[in-house]
Amino acid sequence: MNILAFETSCDETAAAVVRDGRELLSSVVLSQAETHALYGGVVPEIAARSHLESMTPLTQQALREAGLSLRDIDAVAVTAAPGLIGALLVGVNYAKGLAMAMNAPLIPVHHLRAHIAAVYLEHPDLTPPFLAVVVSGGHTQIVCVESYTQYRVVGTTRDDAAGEALDKLARVLGLGYPGGAALSRLAEQGCDDAFILPNCRVDGHDADMSFSGVKTAAINLLHKARQKGETLSHADLAASFQRAVTDAIVSRVTGKFTAFCRDHDAPKAVLCGGVAANGRLRETLRAALGDSLHIPSVYLCGDNAAMVGAQAYYEFCAGNTASWDLNAAASFPLDGPWNALCQAGNIS
Ligand code: KG4
Ligand code: ZN
Numbered sequence: 001m002n003i004l005a006f007e008t009s010c011d012e013t014a015a016a017v018v019r020d021g022r023e024l025l026s027s028v029v030l031s032q033a034e035t036h037a038l039y040g041g042v043v044p045e046i047a048a049r050s051h052l053e054s055m056t057p058l059t060q061q062a063l064r065e066a067g068l069s070l071r072d073i074d075a076v077a078v079t080a081a082p083g084l085i086g087a088l089l090v091g092v093n094y095a096k097g098l099a100m101a102m103n104a105p106l107i108p109v110h111h112l113r114a115h116i117a118a119v120y121l122e123h124p125d126l127t128p129p130f131l132a133v134v135v136s137g138g139h140t141q142i143v144c145v146e147s148y149t150q151y152r153v154v155g156t157t158r159d160d161a162a163g164e165a166l167d168k169l170a171r172v173l174g175l176g177y178p179g180g181a182a183l184s185r186l187a188e189q190g191c192d193d194a195f196i197l198p199n200c201r202v203d204g205h206d207a208d209m210s211f212s213g214v215k216t217a218a219i220n221l222l223h224k225a226r227q228k229g230e231t232l233s234h235a236d237l238a239a240s241f242q243r244a245v246t247d248a249i250v251s252r253v254t255g256k257f258t259a260f261c262r263d264h265d266a267p268k269a270v271l272c273g274g275v276a277a278n279g280r281l282r283e284t285l286r287a288a289l290g291d292s293l294h295i296p297s298v299y300l301c302g303d304n305a306a307m308v309g310a311q312a313y314y315e316f317c318a319g320n321t322a323s324w325d326l327n328a329a330a331s332f333p334l335d336g337p338w339n340a341l342c343q344a345g346n347i348s
Contacts, residue, residue, distance in 0.1 A: 001316070004062065004073045004098070005309030006055070008091030009083025009111045010137070011035075011042045012302070013054040015062035017073070018309025024121050026065035027306040030054050037177045048086035055094045062305075070102060077312030080108035080322075081329035081341060082138070088328035096326060105321045107312040108342050111303075112139055112334045113151070115272045117311035118296040118304070126268060126294055131260045133253045134334075135281070136273035137163035137178060140249070142207055142256050143334060145270070148314035151335040155207025155252050162245050163275045165211035169241055172219050173234050183238050184278050190235030192243040195221060200248035207252050214244050246281045254288045269293045276301040 002025070007014040016027040032050045036042045063069060078095035080088065092108070099106035116132045128145045131154075140162045142155035160168070163180055170179020175186065198217050202208040218241045225232035253269070261267040269289050275281060277298045286293055300306060315321075315338070322342045329341060 001074045001313060002066075002068065002072055003075045003077050003107070003309045003312050003316075004059070004070075005077040005109070005305040005312055006059075006091045006095050007079045007111075007114070007303055007305040007308050008051040008055075008087050009079045010087060010303060011047050011050075012304070013051045013058055014303065014305035014308075015055075015058040016305035016309045017062055017066035017068060018121070018306060018313065021117070021310050021313030022120055022124055024306050024309075025068070026062045027304055028058050028061045028065065029302075029304050030058060033178060040171055040177050042084065044084045044086050047084055048090050051087055051090040055090065059098075073102065073104065075099070075105040075107055075312065075316060075321075076102070077107040077109050077308050077315075079111045079114060079308055080326065081110060081332035083111055083328075083330065085328060085330040088330070092326060092328045096322075096324065100324065105316065106324075106326065107315050107320065108322045108326055108338075109308045109311050109315060110332060110334060110338055112136075112141070112273075113149075113338075114307040114311045116143070116145060116270060117314070118272055118300040118307035119270045119294050120310045121300060121306060122296060123294050126270075129264060130268040130270055130294075131253070131257055132270040132272060133249065133285075134273045135162050135249060135271070135275035137161060137167060137180075137275075139273070140209060140211070141334060142253055144260065149318040149320065149338070153333070153335050154256055155209070157209045157211055158202055159210050159212035160215060162209075162211055162249060163273070165215040165245060166242070166275065168215055169218050169238070172222060173238065180275060181277065184242060184280065186235050187239040187242040187280070190233060190237070190239030192239040194233065194236035195240040197240055197244045200244065207256050209248050209252055211245060211248075214241070242278070242280055246278065246284055249281065250284045250288055253285060257289060257292075267292055271295045272301060274302045
């Protein structure tokens with residue numbers, strides 16, 4: 001089954017063709033990051049308008065690179081939640097129009113389910129159940145993936161997402177937007193125990209995390225040094241902060257994985273989402289979990305449509321296709337009733 005998939009939930013416009021959930025035929029991603037960098041963050045209306053301009057050229061490119069035409073496409077998939085509502089609406093409406101004209105099924109996909117599914121494209125033998133950690137700019141969650149379409153969130157951030165916290169410190173350090181990757185490069189030149197930062201624990205909840213306090217502490221250190229006219233090593237602060245964030249994630253995941261191992265014969269884990277591109281996070285979690293850990297290649301960690309096409313196949317197999325009154329939702333829990341969104345018209 002060839003699925004043409006779209007992703008427009010934030011500031012990447014993406015189209016891809018995926019066969020049977022596992023075989024990537026083409027994937028094109030157009031990042032708007034440079035445009036939004038001028039404003040220090042994503043401007044929702046600009047994001048939506050840029051998606052609108054790019055959808056058709058990207059669709060044509062994805063088909064061309066797959067060596068297929070629309071006649072070879074069996075279904076159309078699109079991210080329908082969560083994300084910036086104006087940005088999502090562009091993708092959903094484009095996919096809906098295309099599916100209707102082609103008389104093909106329309107498959108809505110949850111953005112975080114798609115991040116997890118990115119791993120299916122490179123690990124043909126990996127099947128649920130497994131423990132997944134999704135670390136992105138908007139979310140940080142530890143999830144028990146019970147089947148291709150059944151999830152149980154077992155840990156989450158109580159405030160900022162890890163990527164959001166990295167981006168905020170990066171902005172204050174003058175590293176631009178989104179600054180996660182730049183902060184990580186700067187951290188390579190610094191000493192990761194130069195600053196003692198608050199831990200990211202949530203008392204009484206051993207799988208939950210909090211990144212807001214550590215972010216504020218790091219920014220305060222910088223502001224205080226500036227006020228006193230002192231110099232503070234940006235590289236040391238970046239390295240200490242990256243260590244605090246990644247160590248918090250790794251300790252929560254290893255704790256949950258130990259429990260997961262007790263209930264499963266061949267326990268496996270997955271690291272995914274934009275922040276999964278981070279070298280330190282990849283290495284430390286690999287050191288903790290060894291070969292049980294599966295991580296997508298860096299190009300499949302950030303937002304893309306290939307992961308949407310992968311998850312869409314399994315949503316289709318579970319009967320989660322949309323009616324023509326499909327709407328988008330700015331927020332929707334990963335373990336929520338996805339089939340209800342597929343069939344209901346007016347969720348906002
Ligand atoms: O999944 P994603 O592309 O978009 C969302 O769904 O949010 O994740 C974007 C996040 C941003 O916060 C970005 O700074 C972060 O991923 N990121 C990184 C790296 N590459 C991207 N963070 C740390 N190290 C990286 N190498
Ligand atoms: Zn994402």
